[in-house]
Amino acid sequence: MLILVRRIGLFLGLVSLAAMPVSAAGLMELLDSMKPVREQRLVPQLPPVPRIPGRGKNWSGDRMPTEGVPILVLAGHADSQRMDGSGTPGKAVGVGGASPMQRGITDELYWNLLTAKAVVAEGTRQGLEITFYDPGVRTIRNAQDPRTNWSVGYDHASKGGYAVEIHYDAYAPYGIGPGVIPAVAFGFSVMDEALAKEFGAYPYDYRGILGAPRRGISMLEIGLLDGALERKLRDPSQRDLTLNQIAKRVVFALRQGLEQGPSLKAICATSASINAVCR
Numbered sequence: 001m002l003i004l005v006r007r008i009g010l011f012l013g014l015v016s017l018a019a020m021p022v023s024a025a026g027l028m029e030l031l032d033s034m035k036p037v038r039e040q041r042l043v044p045q046l047p048p049v050p051r052i053p054g055r056g057k058n059w060s061g062d063r064m065p066t067e068g069v070p071i072l073v074l075a076g077h078a079d080s081q082r083m084d085g086s087g088t089p090g091k092a093v094g095v096g097g098a099s100p101m102q103r104g105i106t107d108e109l110y111w112n113l114l115t116a117k118a119v120v121a122e123g124t125r126q127g128l129e130i131t132f133y134d135p136g137v138r139t140i141r142n143a144q145d146p147r148t149n150w151s152v153g154y155d156h157a158s159k160g161g162y163a164v165e166i167h168y169d170a171y172a173p174y175g176i177g178p179g180v181i182p183a184v185a186f187g188f189s190v191m192d193e194a195l196a197k198e199f200g201a202y203p204y205d206y207r208g209i210l211g212a213p214r215r216g217i218s219m220l221e222i223g224l225l226d227g228a229l230e231r232k233l234r235d236p237s238q239r240d241l242t243l244n245q246i247a248k249r250v251v252f253a254l255r256q257g258l259e260q261g262p263s264l265k266a267i268c269a270t271s272a273s274i275n276a277v278c279r
């Protein structure tokens with residue numbers, strides 16, 4: 001009986017809704033739109049780390065970033081100065097005794113910041129939805145602090161967005177070279193596949209899966225901070241051109257990823273090195 005009463009109630013409710021004047025229906029819609037939007041969050045999942053460390057590109061990226069979530073660009077080591085993991089001083093400073101580009105930060109961070117900004121400027125020019133995040137504070141010891149690259153990048157990636165952190169590698173013989181270290185936490189991205197094609201690729205389990213990839217943030221190593229690359233960056237007459245050329249390569253790859261989607265495949269050489277050269 002109770003069920004029947006409820007059904008009649010529901011029926012009457014539906015009738016009254018249908019008979020509602022337009023303005024009241026509009027009000028319902030308005031109230032509906034005021035409900036907090038429940039954002040879809042992905043659950044991080046890490047694949048096992050192989051017993052023998054991987055070499056070259058031992059992953060395949062086919063996940064597309066969520067539509068409407070801009071690409072997020074970060075500068076590596078932006079919140080870890082004057083502590084472990086502050087980045088490479090570069091060969092000019094580390095070996096040559098040159099003054100750092102800016103007091104208090106490593107040359108790597110100096111170039112990471114300029115490169116990340118150049119990538120966002122070029123990407124915006126080419127019509128990409130792309131933003132840069134800088135924690136501003138240069139030493140944040142607690143990785144859980146909501147202002148860190150890791151926290152902001154994780155938040156972004158868990159919404160299905162693509163987040164990439166710019167790096168330069170240590171000078172020879174310490175560095176490995178250019179390539180993307182793919183984000184791991186939420187599956188491999190087609191964007192990393194595209195960056196691999198342009199810059200080369202590291203194994204996903206590089207150094208037992210690094211902190212950023214564990215949080216869904218990709219890392220892009222532009223190259224060793226030595227030799228001609230470092231010279232051109234340090235030369236004021238070549239700096240802007242060099243940064244622009246790098247930015248154009250990154251943006252080209254990101255656009256390829258978005259435009260070609262999962263059909264894009266990087267073909268990589270097997271080599272004795274940890275990073276693979278791809279085309």
Ligand SMILES: [Zn+2]
Nearest residue numbers: 076087167168
């Ligand atoms: Zn770095």
